[in-house]
Amino acid sequence: MTLKTSNTIPITRFDLSHIAANERYAIWKESISVIFQTELPEKSLSDAFNAHITTCHLSSVLLSSTTSRQQYFNRPAKLIAEDGLDHFLIQLYTRGSTSGQWGKDNNSTVRAGDILLLDATRPIASLTEDFSNLTLVIPRNLLTAQWPNIERQHGSVLPRESTFGKLLGEHLLGLQDAALTMSAEEACVVGQGLVNLAALYFSHTLPKETCPSMQAATYKTIRDYIIKNLANPDLSPDMIAAHFRMSRAYLYRLFDATEGVSHFIQEQRLLMAFQILSHRSNGKRRISEIAFSLGFKNDSHFSRSFYRYFGITASELRKNALTDSAIKTAVDSIDRRYEDWALNLR
Missing domain, CATH: 1.10.10.60 (Homeodomain-like)
Structure with missing residues (x-):
């Protein structure tokens, strides 16, 4: 994508609609592995698969709008160790739902309108229905500056009926609309402001004795x-x-x-x-x-x-590291810059 001015925020659009149907899922699986390990349910047909992501780089955070089909989204221990991703994800489902196990003892179903907080350094195992969602990707240091023991909130949900859920949802939807025409200077301020707001809202769901x-x-x-x-x-x-x-x-x-x-x-x-x-x-x-x-x-x-x-054994991991010759799938017509943005976000 060509930017009109140097003051415009970078925006990437990952779109599979022009790719042959039988090739889409393999490209998606490889691309989204920057954050999640995905699998299709047994009865799903990969030929019917599609996915679209629009990602806005707001200086210190990323905002992604994603639409796709039913699938498993997981972050097992092996992936967590491999990518070293040290981010938090705040997700608003605008269509569909997800049911998951967030860590060892926390499981829930997140409905359209609910807001989910995930720690990318903790295990995630979920099944998402056909969906559309907004995801705010936040480096750990931005949230821990406001809220040092945020690990307690992995898998926490702000229900759509709650005051904080409604307000934060409106802010995320408003940011989605405004981001497309936002200047880089505005993005820096707005991104940090939304992070502070999210930390404040989620912190109020903690028991009082854990908040000091x-x-x-x-x-x-x-x-x-x-x-x-x-x-x-x-x-x-x-x-x-x-x-x-x-x-x-x-x-x-x-x-x-x-x-x-x-x-x-x-x-x-x-x-x-x-x-x-x-x-x-x-x-x-x-x-x-x-x-x-x-x-x-x-x-x-x-x-x-x-x-x-x-x-996996330590010796097997070492062998894989020494012999791995995997080559990233190259499809010139697909904008995959969001992958590097997620990996290099600080």
Whole structure:
């Protein structure tokens, strides 16, 4: 697309309508894998598939309008580790619905008019009917600046009947209309303003005892401390509680939304191991050396934990990384810039 002036926001339009029907789904599956792993239900015909995405780059956030057919949208642990996408998604369904499992214990059906908040670093498993929706893609740092313990809200829904759901829905629809003629300067202000508004509305759905800013700031401080100390084999709830001079009970309460502090520590170590093993530059490092460098004390424990979490062994992942020769499908007539925008959004 050719921009009329340097002050216009970038807009990309991914459209499969002019592609042969039997080729559409394969192109879509590869393209949308920048965020989701998709599958068609068994009885669906790929020849009947179609999809369209219009994405506006609003400086610090992306706004996408998507229309497509029934399909599964998933973010399993393996994909989360592969792409390292550290964004939040706020979705308004304007047509159709989705039913999903958001993390371990949260499942719901999101109707047209409801607004769903998803954390791209947490598991997602959903089945979406024929649909149209708006998705606001937000880098983690923009939301955590307002709301440090936002992990608690993965899979949260603002119902269409609620005051906050109605207001935020109207803002998203209004932004969709205005974005097409918005200047770059306006986009920067409007995008940040909508992020602040969304954080405020979703924060009011938390139980009152989890909202105080001091507790949120404490959680973020401890989370950062854990990530900086993953290589320490002695990193544990006891060590963390002693370092911050707090009770273990209080520490456990802070991390109850992420399945506990011990689970969080091991999850971060496994995700880091996946990243290291996925890079060809680390091909000569022994797997056991990588495990020990990330605080695992036992090679067999690492191997079992890795397979249980990702569904693939560490050695299989390394082999795939060293032999992968996949070539991205090239169709010159399709605008796929939104893929790079999503990956490079900061």
